[in-house]
Amino acid sequence: MTDSLDAQNDSRALEEGLAPLREQIDGLDRELVELLNRRAEVVVEVGKLKRDKGGAIYAPDREQRVLERVRALNEGRLLPDTCIEAIWREMMSGSFALERPLRIGYLGPPGTFSHLAARRKFGASVEYDNLADIPLIFEAVDRGDIDYGLVPIENSTEGFVTPSLDGLMNTRSRVCAEVLLPIHNNLLANCDAPDIKVIYSHPQPLAQCRRWLSAQFPQVPRVATTSTSKAAEQAAEEPGAAAIGTTLAAQIYGLAIQFENIEDSGENTTRFYVMARQETGPTGDDKTAIYFTTKHRSGALADVLDVFRDEGINLTHIDKRPSQRKNWDYVFFVDLLGHISDPHVSKALSEAAEHCLELRVLGSFPRATQPL
Numbered sequence: 001m002t003d004s005l006d007a008q009n010d011s012r013a014l015e016e017g018l019a020p021l022r023e024q025i026d027g028l029d030r031e032l033v034e035l036l037n038r039r040a041e042v043v044v045e046v047g048k049l050k051r052d053k054g055g056a057i058y059a060p061d062r063e064q065r066v067l068e069r070v071r072a073l074n075e076g077r078l079l080p081d082t083c084i085e086a087i088w089r090e091m092m093s094g095s096f097a098l099e100r101p102l103r104i105g106y107l108g109p110p111g112t113f114s115h116l117a118a119r120r121k122f123g124a125s126v127e128y129d130n131l132a133d134i135p136l137i138f139e140a141v142d143r144g145d146i147d148y149g150l151v152p153i154e155n156s157t158e159g160f161v162t163p164s165l166d167g168l169m170n171t172r173s174r175v176c177a178e179v180l181l182p183i184h185n186n187l188l189a190n191c192d193a194p195d196i197k198v199i200y201s202h203p204q205p206l207a208q209c210r211r212w213l214s215a216q217f218p219q220v221p222r223v224a225t226t227s228t229s230k231a232a233e234q235a236a237e238e239p240g241a242a243a244i245g246t247t248l249a250a251q252i253y254g255l256a257i258q259f260e261n262i263e264d265s266g267e268n269t270t271r272f273y274v275m276a277r278q279e280t281g282p283t284g285d286d287k288t289a290i291y292f293t294t295k296h297r298s299g300a301l302a303d304v305l306d307v308f309r310d311e312g313i314n315l316t317h318i319d320k321r322p323s324q325r326k327n328w329d330y331v332f333f334v335d336l337l338g339h340i341s342d343p344h345v346s347k348a349l350s351e352a353a354e355h356c357l358e359l360r361v362l363g364s365f366p367r368a369t370q371p372l
């Protein structure tokens with residue numbers, strides 16, 4: 001009896017305490033909605049100006065500055081930066097819809113890591129197109145079927161993504177932004193672990209989880225699929241099949257998450273390029289992506305690299321692929337720190353071009369410092 005009286009008193013005190021606090025929250029929400037809409041009215045003006053004068057709707061340089069600014073304003077405050085950034089990203093997603101609805105392409109089917117990266121970068125107020133393979137993403141941007149296309153470039157554990165580097169050689173589009181996404185692989189299956197007879201996934205996650213798979217499932221065959229979501233789709237249909245994929249794929253395809261975070265490296269991260277038919281202005285903390293083929297003489301590659309060293313330009317990524325035009329001819333892909341409009345960068349690139357058969361600038365874009 002006393003217990004239930006105490007409980008009633010507590011619940012009344014709770015209600016009485018909550019009521020004025022919730023009233024304060026309601027008032028603040030009213031102001032926030034007002035402020036958000038006042039911001040949106042200015043965005044509509046920006047959109048009109050861009051349509052009249054031909055500006056790009058998504059401005060990665062401005063996005064970077066807005067996020068840096070709000071992080072600085074938030075310094076020492078209560079909400080973590082990640083929360084502030086997520087709110088602003090969603091708000092900027094709403095801005096796109098007000099300026100002009102955007103179509104974003106990614107490697108599908110839905111539920112892939114590319115899908116996650118696209119959603120975190122562009123938010124809920126754009127349209128998404130899932131494309132069956134990476135060459136189709138480049139083609140769709142080139143043709144103008146989509147406004148922006150996300151392509152995975154390299155993974156911190158497994159290195160470069162072949163079709164993406166090949167796509168860069170053949171596209172007319174530019175790299176306008178980069179995205180870093182922490183990759184957490186999960187083993188998805190609707191049967192218990194001992195009943196798993198086959199594990200499907202894209203070759204990249206299979207490689208990223210190689211040690212874990214050998215320790216946990218040494219006898220179970222691993223079968224490559226075109227994407228992690230294809231793997232999840234197959235695992236959902238086939239008894240005794242498992243897939244390595246995202247938690248989003250588990251939701252979409254109705255699979256249980258048997259094991260989380262099974263990647264061999266805890267810092268497993270994938271870097272994506274955002275491809276577009278536009279160029280990005282400088283922010284002061286940028287990268288430039290290029291590819292080149294060197295002349296056939298000894299020391300040609302060293303000559304190119306010397307130019308960057310002499311200008312004090314840091315290279316953040318270098319990979320090579322066969323040119324696919326002639327046997328044993330290679331194309332080198334380099335990301336360097338600096339924007340093409342920086343005088344020392346453009347000088348170094350013109351000098352480097354003298355040692356090359358071909359040198360193409362793929363684009364300058366803000367350096368991604370924080371994973372999404």
Ligand SMILES: C=C(O[C@@H]1C=C(C(=O)O)C=C[C@H]1O)C(=O)O
Nearest residue numbers: 043046057058059062063092095
């Ligand atoms: C409003 C703009 O367009 C987009 C939306 C932004 C925003 O909401 O702050 C920022 C950059 C652009 O991607 C702009 O270019 O300023």
